[in-house]
Amino acid sequence: MKHAATLTVNGMAYPVELEGDTTLVRAIRDDIGLTGTKEGCDDCECGACMVMIDGRPVNSCTYLALQAVGSDVTTVEGLADGETLSNLQSAFLDQGGVQCGFCTPGMLVSAHALLRENADPTEEEVRLALGGNLCRCTGYTKIASAVMQAAKASV
Amino acid sequence: MGDVAFHTATTVDEALALLGDGSDARVVAGGSDLIVQARHGKSLPGTVIAIHRVDALRTLTSSGDLVVGALTSHATLCADAGVRSNWTAIADASALVGSHATRNVGTLGGNVMNASPAMETGGPLIVLGASVTLRSAAGDREVAIEELWTGPGKTSANPGEICVAVTVPAQPAHTGSAYVRLEYRRAMEIAIVGASACVTLDDAGNVTAAKVALTALAPTIIRSPAAEAAIIGTDGNDEALAAVTAGASADAKPISDLRANEDYRRAMAGVIAKRAVAVAAQRARGEEFPIPATPVFMKGSGQ
Ligand SMILES: Cc1cc2nc3c(=O)[nH]c(=O)nc-3n(C[C@H](O)[C@H](O)[C@H](O)COP(=O)(O)OP(=O)(O)OC[C@H]3O[C@@H](n4cnc5c(N)ncnc54)[C@H](O)[C@@H]3O)c2cc1C
Ligand code: FES
Ligand code: FES
Secondary structure, three states: OEEEEEEEEOOEEEEEEEEOOOEHHHHHHHHHOOOOOOOOOOOOOOOOOEEEEOOEEEEHHHOEHHHHOOOEEEOHHHOOEOOEOOHHHHHHHHHOOOOOOOOHHHHHHHHHHHHHHOOOOOHHHHHHHOOOOOOOOOOOHHHHHHHHHHHHHHO | OOOOEEEEOOOHHHHHHHHOOOOOEEEEOOOOOHHHHHOOOOOOOOEEEEOOOOHHHOOEEOOOOEEEEOOOEHHHHHHOHHHHHHOHHHHHHHHHOOOHHHHHHOEHHHHHHHOOOOOOOHHHHHHOOOEEEEEEOOEEEEEEHHHHEEEOOEEOOOOOOEEEEEEEOOOOOOEEEEEEEEOOOOOOOOOOEEEEEEEEEOOOOOEEEEEEEEEOOOOOOEEOHHHHHHHOOOOOOHHHHHHHHHHHHHHOOOOOEOOEOHHHHHHHHHHHHHHHHHHHHHHHOOOOOOOOOOOOOOOOOOO
16 A cells, blocks of 8 residues: 655655555665665664664664654765765775775764764764674774764864 | 555554554554564554654653653663662663664563563563553553563553553662673673562661562563562672572573573573672662663773
């Protein structure tokens, strides 16, 4: 059963027609066409699908798209200002916090949400905030350093 | 998945009307249990009723009794100053749920109604004497938390009922509580074994009342009468704590699965229950203990 609805993603309103059981990650990728958000496990374990809903991180693979109607959804595409990367994104490049890149959108979103709430976190707080994001490549050290660099840059 | 109708309710009455007798409809709060289960082949019902916009259920009152609206998230619960100081075991539990993202979407109502024997807040709610308020078209009824869970994933609620609140009574002076989880990692973990304790002391520091509950050690979360008897009337000395260990292991009814075998779970039931009782007694004496009351494996490892 299709439901007509409007999703607000990165400040833009997108009219969509969604099944009742369509997950938010599928709506963002397939209906809206923003493919930065990744579907990894599709089981709420890996964090590749992380988006912000009203400023707070949510696993979009296990959130119904229609539940997000009326909320502001932010995806990784919403973190940069046009072509200008955010401090956090630049820090991932500087520190080598990206290898294959599959986890990166989710890492960026979780870290961005952390820095919104806590501009000056300890490394332990960074690692806890990224506890729901798995990376198979980097070993996490450079990701944590990148978030610490971005925090220092903005404090 | 299948052909699913979706509605968003903004009041409890609207949700109840949409739910009807509940035979082919289900409410979804955060969805962190329901939608995950749907990805494991447990299909969604014909109608899903989203209740996350029912703002009247997103309340938390912690003066006098603790009254928590069903939609209150784990993130809110574990950050609340009143919960942290007076019903500390609940803060311990909510702080351990999943990741930041899980705690943002996951609600207390969803945790309780999902009725997993490994769920985090269950033991704390038992030892603190909580009850839930279930609402249907016929009105409200109050159910003691221990009477709500009837088996793994099963509750005594009728399918047409919605949980509107969880109430936890104010605790006597010199009371402390704790929830301790045995975990293999710090985030995104399911309890291998969990234990909750609530301990009340008299002015001399002797235990006058104690409740101990065991998590992931039986088809539902259970009390451990042997552990409770072992600590009541003592001053919480090492000998009493050793008896708590033996009592909790004896009361546990663990299973073997890929996460831990029966013998290991039984042995750890005692150890974790002892730690929960010791931390609860420390808090009852007014000593600070970090929340969550679980060894923070992060310390030192991430440097
Ligand atoms: C990655 C991950 C990690 C997790 N880690 C933990 C953990 O460490 N500890 C833990 O305890 N849990 C954990 N969970 C499970 C889950 O997050 C919690 O149980 C959460 O509290 C469920 O709340 P919800 O609002 O998301 O529930 P939902 O999925 O919305 O609902 C769960 C069930 O309860 C019913 N329900 C919900 N609200 C009501 C209501 N008000 N009245 C009647 N019925 C209702 C629904 O119909 C459904 O059957 C985890 C889940 C995930 C995905
Ligand atoms: S795809 Fe959502 S957590 Fe892995
Ligand atoms: S960079 Fe490959 S998974 Fe993280």
